[in-house]
Amino acid sequence: MNKEKFKVDFPSDEDIARQISFIVKEGLPKQETFFKQVYTMYRQLGFQYLFPNSIEIAFISILIAIFLLITGLHVRDYFEAEPGSVYTFIFVTSPLLYLTICSLSLYHIWDNRTYELEMTCKYDFFQLTAVRMLAFSIFCFAVNTAFIIAMVNTYHHISFVKAFLISTTGLFLFSTLTLFVLMNNQAKIVKIVLLVGWTAGNFLAFIWSKNFFLLVLNNISISVYVVITASLLVLYIKHLQKMMQFRKTEGVA
Amino acid sequence: MLVVNHVSKSYGKFEALKDINLEFSNGVYGLLAPNGAGKTTLIKMLTTLIFPSSGEILYNGTNITRLGEKYREQLGYLPQEFGYYKNYSPKQFLAYIGALKGMDKKVVNKKIDELLKLVALEDVATKKMKKFSGGMIQRVGIAQAMLNDPKILILDEPTAGLDPKERVRFRNLLSELARDRIVILSTHIVSDVESIANEIIMIKDKQVLYKGSIDEICKVIAGMVYETSIPYEQAAMFKKEVFSLSEKQEDGLLKIRFISKKTPEPTWTAVKPNLEDVFLYVYRDDIQESSAI
Numbered sequence: 001m002n003k004e005k006f007k008v009d010f011p012s013d014e015d016i017a018r019q020i021s022f023i024v025k026e027g028l029p030k031q032e033t034f035f036k037q038v039y040t041m042y043r044q045l046g047f048q049y050l051f052p053n054s055i056e057i058a059f060i061s062i063l064i065a066i067f068l069l070i071t072g073l074h075v076r077d078y079f080e081a082e083p084g085s086v087y088t089f090i091f092v093t094s095p096l097l098y099l100t101i102c103s104l105s106l107y108h109i110w111d112n113r114t115y116e117l118e119m120t121c122k123y124d125f126f127q128l129t130a131v132r133m134l135a136f137s138i139f140c141f142a143v144n145t146a147f148i149i150a151m152v153n154t155y156h157h158i159s160f161v162k163a164f165l166i167s168t169t170g171l172f173l174f175s176t177l178t179l180f181v182l183m184n185n186q187a188k189i190v191k192i193v194l195l196v197g198w199t200a201g202n203f204l205a206f207i208w209s210k211n212f213f214l215l216v217l218n219n220i221s222i223s224v225y226v227v228i229t230a231s232l233l234v235l236y237i238k239h240l241q242k243m244m245q246f247r248k249t250e251g252v253a
Numbered sequence: 254m255l256v257v258n259h260v261s262k263s264y265g266k267f268e269a270l271k272d273i274n275l276e277f278s279n280g281v282y283g284l285l286a287p288n289g290a291g292k293t294t295l296i297k298m299l300t301t302l303i304f305p306s307s308g309e310i311l312y313n314g315t316n317i318t319r320l321g322e323k324y325r326e327q328l329g330y331l332p333q334e335f336g337y338y339k340n341y342s343p344k345q346f347l348a349y350i351g352a353l354k355g356m357d358k359k360v361v362n363k364k365i366d367e368l369l370k371l372v373a374l375e376d377v378a379t380k381k382m383k384k385f386s387g388g389m390i391q392r393v394g395i396a397q398a399m400l401n402d403p404k405i406l407i408l409d410e411p412t413a414g415l416d417p418k419e420r421v422r423f424r425n426l427l428s429e430l431a432r433d434r435i436v437i438l439s440t441h442i443v444s445d446v447e448s449i450a451n452e453i454i455m456i457k458d459k460q461v462l463y464k465g466s467i468d469e470i471c472k473v474i475a476g477m478v479y480e481t482s483i484p485y486e487q488a489a490m491f492k493k494e495v496f497s498l499s500e501k502q503e504d505g506l507l508k509i510r511f512i513s514k515k516t517p518e519p520t521w522t523a524v525k526p527n528l529e530d531v532f533l534y535v536y537r538d539d540i541q542e543s544s545a546i
Contacts, residue, residue: 044352044355045352045353046352049348049349049352049353052338052341052349108338112336112337112338112339113334113335113336114336114337114338115336116302116330116332116334116336117330117332117335117336117350117397118353119300119301119302120300120301120302120325120328120330121325121350121353121354121355122322122325122326122353122354122355123322123352123353123354123355124322124325128353
């Protein structure tokens with residue numbers, strides 16, 4: 001009997017890998033980059049709805065900026081007697097504005113009980129909070145920089161670069177910690193301790209172990225500050241990205 | 254179709270819901286149970302506010318947690334405690350919710366006008382909500398839930414704060430809406446669902462006790478509901494023998510509606526059970542359960 005031999009034309013391993021990758025790429029929903037998502041949300045919601053309490057935020061910001069300027073510029077005797085202490089002041093107060101406006105924004109959601117409703121919308125509470133926190137940190141970064149410029153013009157012994165890096169480190173250290181606490185569903189008390197405790201804790205540390213605090217802040221070299229600041233910035237953006245995806249799940253929808 | 258498949262929810266050692274199995278297609282579903290029975294827990298799972306400890310919820314065959322925002326785009330939800338921005342007008346608030354729902358601005362503006370007219374708030378559309386009554390706020394809540402023309406409309410205690418006229422209007426509106434969508438109405442007020450629900454779901458002891466049409470559910474106590482009139486002096490003794498559903502004074506006597514499994518006496522008139530009778534019977538407390546019947 002003459003058996004006909006069938007020859008099956010199997011695809012090569014490379015072909016199989018290419019086809020799998022094509023199917024996965026087409027099948028999975030397209031993932032937008034973090035900044036594209038932020039832009040899309042801004043286009044969709046606009047400034048008015050992203051910051052429903054913008055007037056209060058502006059008012060609080062002005063108050064805090066005035067407080068920082070008055071305090072920073074009117075303790076001249078102390079800063080001149082203890083030249084390093086000005087950096088401590090900059091480090092401790094750097095997240096003050098961020099802390100206040102974030103707390104205000106979250107308080108509004110709690111007070112108005114809109115959390116449940118916002119969680120059932122397309123753009124949910126976590127996505128909104130991620131965009132808001134990004135905007136707040138950029139805004140605070142700008143205000144802090146302006147404050148440092150004012151300080152440098154007043155106290156000529158201050159190095160702008162060092163003050164700028166210390167301030168940015170303080171801001172992003174605090175904001176990364178805030179995001180971590182918010183996203184890990186910690187007890188309310190942990191959130192309150194973080195939000196209120198930062199400033200109080202730093203001031204107490206400054207008073208009780210003044211020399212140690214000054215030593216740490218003043219002896220870290222500029223290059224180390226650059227590395228710390230850059231690392232914190234990356235960590236902060238990664239946490240924001242995670243927050244943006246907090247409720248999303250993977251799969252072919 | 255929305256399918257709840259062997260869903261349980263626990264908080265630590267406390268089990269809030271146990272092995273819930275339900276199917277929803279277009280129509281009005283009344284989720285009926287006393288406060289604290291687990292209605293809100295189920296509603297929160299259906300709205301993805303919390304996730305089941307075990308089991309899954311599927312919408313058109315896909316897990317709702319996997320669908321994510323695609324599911325939420327199909328969802329309209331009125332929470333039990335409806336939160337709103339007090340300094341916003343209904344128009345501003347609805348525009349805000351429309352934006353969060355990812356709707357087109359032109360579509361939202363058109364829909365807002367329609368909905369505010371529908372819930373009779375067009376005259377106060379631009380007034381700040383901080384001065385609104387409870388009923389007006391609830392109507393804003395109903396309007397926001399319908400803003401995106403949802404395929405699944407979930408309303409948790411929606412008639413709280415509405416006056417009788419508004420309740421009737423609201424029920425009619427839901428009946429109309431339910432023709433081409435799933436409407437789930439969670440309530441402990443029987444009259445809210447009695448006239449409009451295609452199906453009633455009753456939850457007891459963390460599980461679904463009954464799911465069916467009102468007629469099917471009423472069969473549970475068919476042939477056990479009676480009415481009779483007795484002198485007031487006999488009332489206390491009589492109520493020890495039967496499970497009293499309602500009482501009223503009539504011609505100097507006490508007219509009582511009750512449930513009894515005993516052979517009926519000649520003075521008793523058998524009556525057709527209604528949903529409220531079943532509700533009272535099913536959720537009678539343990540003391541009544543041991544003493545009655």
